[in-house]
Amino acid sequence: MSGNQPNRIPDFGRIGRDEPLRFTFDGKAYTGYKGDTLASALLANGVKLVGRSFKYHRPRGVFSAGVEEPNALVALREGARREPNTRATVAELFDGLVAESQNRSPNLKYDIQSLNQAIARFIPAGFYYKTFMGPFANTRLWMFFEKIIRKSAGMGTASGEADPDRYDRMHAHCDVLVIGGGAAGLSAALAAGEAGARVILVDETPRLGGRLNQDVYKIGDLSGGEWVEQTIAKLTALPTVKLLTRTTAFGYYDGNLIGAVERVSDHLPEMPVHLPRQRWWRFRAKQVILATGATEQPLVFGNNDRPGIMLAGAVRAYINEYGVLPGRRAVIFTNNDDAYRTALDVMNAGGAAVAVVDARKNPRSTLIDHTRGKGVTVLTGHAVVNTHGHFELQAVDVAPIDGDGAARRLDCDLLAISGGWQPNVHLSSQTGAKPVWNDKMNCFLPGTPKRPEASAGAAAGRFTLAAVLSDGHARGTQAAALTGHSLDREVKLPRVDAETPAPSEALWEAPDPATGHPKKFVDHQDDVSADDVRLAHREGYVSVEHLKRYTTLGMGTDQGKTSNITGLAIMAKLRGQPIPAVGTTTFRPPYTPIAIGAMGGTERGQHYKPRRRSPMHDWHQERGCEWIPAGLWDRPRHYPLTPNETLRQAYVRETKQTRQSVGICDVTTLGKIDIQGPDAAEFLNRVYTNGFAKLPVGKARYGLMLREDGQVYDDGTTSRLGENHYVMTTTTANAVAVMAKLEFYLQAVWPDLRVKVVSVTEQYAAIALAGPNSRKVMQKIVDIDLSDDAFPFMACGPCHAVTDAIRARLFRISFSGELAYEINVPSDYGRFVWDALMDAGAEFGIVPYGLEALGNMRIEKGHVAGAELDGRTTADDLGLGKMLSAQKPFVGKTLAQRPGLTAPTRKKLVGLVPVDGKTALPNGSQIIELADRDKPRPVKMIGNVSSNGFSPELNTPIALGLLEGGLAREGDTVLVAYPLKNLYIPATVRNPHFVDPEGKRLHG
Amino acid sequence: MADEHQAPAEPQRRSALQGHYLTGEFGWLVDGVPGIELSERRDLAIVHIDAWFDKHGEVHHALRDDFDLTPPEKLRAVELGQRAILSVGPNRWLVVEKESRNLFAAVRKSIPEEWAAVTDQGHSRVCWRLEGPALRQVLSKGSTLDFDTFGDGDCVGTILGHFTVTIHGRGPSGADIYCARSFAPDLHHWLVEASLEYGLRVTDPV
Structure with missing residues (x-):
């Protein structure tokens, strides 16, 4: 044993003894080596107590050497990087690692909650559910005790801080994906790779080799480790083979898609700034080989959870891979031959094998004979029935299985147990292949494949090295052949000693x-x-x-x-x-825990979702606008003049200035669709409810679209730029959907129409100029006559903006109800033209206005928008019934005439103003009869408020709403109810055209 | 144009990446060698052609005769000097060249409206030119395409990260990536971040 690591054994393991690493566990400093896991380093330092159990807070030690670890859950790192519930058996040691035990108070050794053991009989399985049934059901006691129980029976806690690390994604394709880099996986990858297939091999550990790193084997003239190194060298030399370590394949999905997470820098003391912490892989493989190995199963006996009780294979792993002897005096308890290796390895490492306790009555094999020959006591037909010790194992009681329970006590500090090996069928079963029980082997084997996959090696129930190597090779060769690759020479597999284990027996x-x-x-x-x-x-x-x-x-x-x-x-x-x-429970992804950060990948912070920016985005930013998302677009909500100016003050100011002089607004986000072709007019006639066939060149027209079911879908203006050339505008929200719908109509419904549609939303920056002075401002930058005669309301046409270099499209259309223009210029000139308009408008006090003022002005005009086009309204509901042409068919016409959509009881668009002239009418409010104010709830809802604002001209809050009876109730007083805030506001029903109802300003 | 108004200086096209595009070396360059070199192709003229199904031949001939390039088959692109024609769908192509003339007018003149719809898209796309041994890895971070089988002259429309893009393969380790203008700043940052671990050199726009 060496130095300050009392359980470290010289000349064993694959650790870097020339690279000592310092770490702490519960504040105490230790040293391990490069290549250690936290568990192996703790065991090397003689630390046996590593955690407390979930419910009873019993002392627990390291139980395994892999991902199956149930006990050694710790919190790693500090601060924002603190990660709870990490398995110490797979946490790679690095210099400066800080680890802490969890689920204990005040400390691991003296845990107050271990008192739970005294009341264990009162808290069996299901107590949580039972306790609060009967008289306690639906009482506050449930909520009270739930909090206590959750706090006491829990695992670790996260830091609560934002994760500072980056996570990445990667996609990869291959002919053959080999999952598992043990003997079978390496053999399979080599066979497929040498055949010329594109191969990716992934393994969850940092070292390829699997059990070959943890057991003592000879392969030909090489040790297992040497064979692994040689095979890795061969694979690395193959140009079509890629090896990925620290990569866990966690899920098997449709289309032979395999999800995996690569721990890129989890094992490093500092996360390199340019590397992600973890990378989420999606492999699309033509063939998959599941060389996922097997997991050793424990045995169930009295007090089988004390620190010092460990899976037999794990003991060998600690000896052979990490150079750690977890105990000096070992008892081995097994129902199969494999654990006998543990006795031999313990002795070889300088420990004592006190006895092998074998549940089988009369097992016969060379390995058993060999173990006996080494002087090890073998007790067949026996079982461990109890153990002794508290923070560490001190002795076990062993008794004949068929006897009366009379036991003999064996002093020991390590109990290696093995209940046989269970193939890791998780990924196979995720494909829907139901695992099949094998009575002889006492384990589930993979079911008949339902995808292009095959299990190999231990994962397929082959537990001798010779079988594993040859199976891997056969599966690799077969998978390569299925993807069109084969080797034109025969491959001779290495010679391996034959093993003839005695059959295991279930216990x-x-x-x-x-x-x-x-x-x-x-x-x-x-x-x-x-x-x-x-x-x-x-x-x-x-x-x-x-x-x-x-x-x-x-x-x-x-x-x-x-x-x-x-x-x-x-x-x-x-x-x-x-x-x-x-049967078994369902195997679902993930195979092992995955950090939420890895699932999020790059979609966080700035990249949580893509943001669309208009060509004038930077101007708005420099002007200090408040942003609001509109779909994926960033749009200015308003432009505060001072830090103290409120949203309402700002949009009212912007509204007033626009109506009194001139305002400018970025409307790039509206959808713009170029429509070309000799049948374009007919096409528009079919998709719009109103007629477009006779729209002259140089004119725009407001159009309304219905869904096939007769409800209103979208609206906007469409302008005729040429005989066979139109440009359609859509709402921002529906730009993509309308484009897709037009494409669908042309490709699937009316393929006979000679029409093409192309989105030009991105091609043009769109700037709206509104207000009585808008003509004077616009005239300064365009080269066409804007007089009312030359360019009247709803005119459109080409022009140049600012210079002859900028070809623009100008439209005299208005959303605000004012004299207004909209100019489209190529996007890269958007900022230039915007600046020119601001300069041109300076003498008129031009004001930029945002989405709030835009919305406010359209409410003042009674123009409907997204809040009213909510998929439940008809044209008639919105006061647009006259736009449904009787002269032609159009999409949605027939179903718009259904009784349900034409019933007189439907809610229709109205304007609303508060009776007191002061109180805002919140969006989403319900409208009820004034007479129902004091009646018991519920009372009938007769309408709702869809949009609200404040009209500077009327000096009152205003709103649009949908109300039963519609304008037939003009002048009535109703109650606008917002129960969440206990608001009940009397409001007067009136015409929704609050400002300039005759539309005189449009024609100014 | 009103006479009294003094026109501002001659307009310059303003790239969507202005304020986002920083030249220099970033990330993990091994021995000073970047895994990716990135440059923006600025001031492009791009015209979208959408031919009537029965006029495919006429459009083919017109492009070959007037633009010296035979339109590529589907999922391919052809290139000659500063000009490229990309196949972007059935009977649909993008003609791309550095802006030095009114390309839209030239294409419209060559291809009358009886043959195809022709649309100016020169300001609707941002184009990045990527070159380097890490190209496949960077693209594989955001796209499900198999870039081992994607090579010189291939042209696909796909998703890269969040973004709809057209990728034109150039040579063994190069590509032009086209994306809608409004998404360009976000995609630029995405490309930069994706390239950091391989070492990134961002050069002046070309």
Whole structure:
């Protein structure tokens, strides 16, 4: 044993002894080596107590050496990077690592909540549900105790700070994806790669090799480790092969899509600034080889959870991969041959193998004979029935399985247990291939593949090295061939010593000792005992899915990798049925826990969603606008003059100035669709409710579109630029949808029409100029006559803006109800033209106005917008019934005539003003009859407020709404109700055209 | 134009990337060698041609005769000097060249409206030119395409990150990427971030 690491053994392991690493656990400093996991380093330092159990707060130690670890959950790092519930068995050690135990108070050794053990009989499985049934149901007690229970029975806590690291995504395609870099995976990848296939091999650990790094094998003349190195060298030399370590394939999805997470820099002390912490991979593979190995299963016996009790394969892993002997005096408890290797490896590492306790009555094999030959006591037909110790194991009681429970005590500080190996069928079963129980091997094997995949090696139930290597090679060759690649020479597999293990025998639960009935844990992570399974059975939870939910068996970070099989086997026995009849719980992604950050990937912060910017975006920013998202666009909401100016003050000021002089607004976000072709007029005639066939060149017209079901879909103006050339505008929100719909009509509904549509939304910056002085301002920058005669309301045409270099389109259209123009210029000139208009408008006090003022002015004019075009309104509801042409067919016409859409009781557009002239009428308010004010609720809702604003001209809040009876109720007083804020505001119904109802200003 | 108004200086096209485009070296350059070199192709003239299905041949001939390039087959692009023609759909092409004339007028003159709809799109797209050994990795971060099988002259419309783009493969390790103008600043930042781990050199716009 070496230096300050009492359990480190010289000349063992694949660690970098010339690279010592400092770390702390619960504030105490330790040293490990490069290549250690946190678990191996703790064990090397003699730390056996690493955690407290979930419910009873029992002392727990390292149980495994891999992802299946149920006990050694710790919090890693500090501050914002603190990550709770990390398995110490897979956390790579780095210099300066700070680790902390969790689920204990005040500290790991003295945990006050370990008192739970004293009341264990009162808190069995399901107590949480039962306690609050009956008299406590639906009382505040439930909420009170729930908080306490959640706090006491929990795992670690996150930092609560934002994750400072970056996460990335990557897509990859290949012929053959090999999942698992052990003997089978390496063999498969080599076979497929040498055949010329594009191969990607992923492995969840930092070192390829799997059990070859953890067991002592000879392959030909090489050690297992040397064979691994040689094979990696061969694979690296192949140009079509890619190797990815620290990459966990967590899910198998449709289309042979495999999800994986690569831990790019989790193992580094500092996250390199240019590297992501983790990378989320999506592999699309023609063939998949699942060389995912197997997980050793534990045995269930009295007090089987003390620190020092460990899976037998894990003991060998710590000895051979990490150079750590977890205990000096080992007892091995097994139902199969494999664990005998542990006895030999412990002895080889300088420890003592006190005994092998074998549940089988008379197993015969070379390995057993060899172990006996080394002087190890082998007790067949025996079981460990109880253990002793508290913070660490001190002794075990061993008794004959068929005896009366009389036990002998064996002093030991390490108990290596093995209940056999269960192939990791998770990914296979995620494809829908139901795992198949094998009675001889006492494990589930992968079901018949439903995708282009094959399991190889231990994952397919092949547990000898010779079988693993040859199976891997065969699967790799086969997968390559299925993708059109084959090797034109015969490959000779390396020679491996034959193994003829004695058959394993199932032992799902050891007998009780002669006296007492100690807890026998099935699921260490969730503190589920064999008695809990029995209790669930007694209470009728006989389905494994119900068993899981009732007892929490198989939940948590390990998802029952070392407990599910035993749990369902015990349940099967209780039900008197074979295991296949009971079945397994469903395997769902992810195979191991995944950081939420990795799921989010790059879609965070600035990249949470794409933002669209208009060509004048920077101007708005420089002007200090407040932004508001409109779809994906950033739009100015308003432009505060001072930091103290409120939203309402700003938009009222912008409204007033526009109506009194001139305002300028960025309307680039409106959809613009170029429509060309000899049938364009006919096309527009069909998609709009109103006629477009006779629209002259140089004129614009407001158009209304219905959905096929007769409801209003979208509106906007369409202008005729040439005989066969139009440009349509749409609302911002529907720009993409309308474009897609037009394409659909042309491709699928009316392919005979000779029409093409192209979006030009991005091509043009669009600037609206409104107000009585808008003509004077616009005239300064364009080269056409803007007099009312030459360019009247709804005129449109080409022009040049500012200079002859800028070809523009000018439209005399108005959303505000004022004299107004909209100019479209090529986007790269948008800012230039905007600046020119601001200069030109300076003498008139031109004001930029944002979305709020834009909306406010359209409310003043009674123009409908998104709030009214909500998918539930008809043209008639909105006062646009006259736009439904009787002279022609159009989309939605027939269904718009349904009785339900024409009923006189429908809610129709009205204007509303508060009776007091002061109180705003909130959007979303319900409208009820004034007479219903004091009646018991509920009362009938007769309408709703859709949009609201403030009219400077009327000096009152105004609103648009939909009301039963519509304008027939003009002059009535109704009650605008907003119960969430207890607002009940009397309001007068009036015409929605609050300002300039005759439209005189438009023609000014 | 009103006589009394003094026109501002001659207009310059303002790239959507103005204020976002920083030249220099970024990220992890190994021995000073970037994995990606990026430059914006500014001031492009782009014209979209959408031919009637029965006029495909006429448009083909017109482009070949008047623009010295035979329009590519689907999912391909052709290039000659500063001019490229990209296939962007059935009977749809983009003609791209550095702006030095009224390309729209030239195309319209060559292809009458009886043959195709022709639309000016020169200000609607931003184009990045990427070159370097890490090109496939960078693109694979955002697109599900198999870039091992994507090469010189290939042209696809796809999603890159959040963004709808057209990618034109150039040579063994180069590509032009076209994206709608309004999304360009966000895509630029995305490209920069995606390239950092391989080392990025951003050069002056071309």
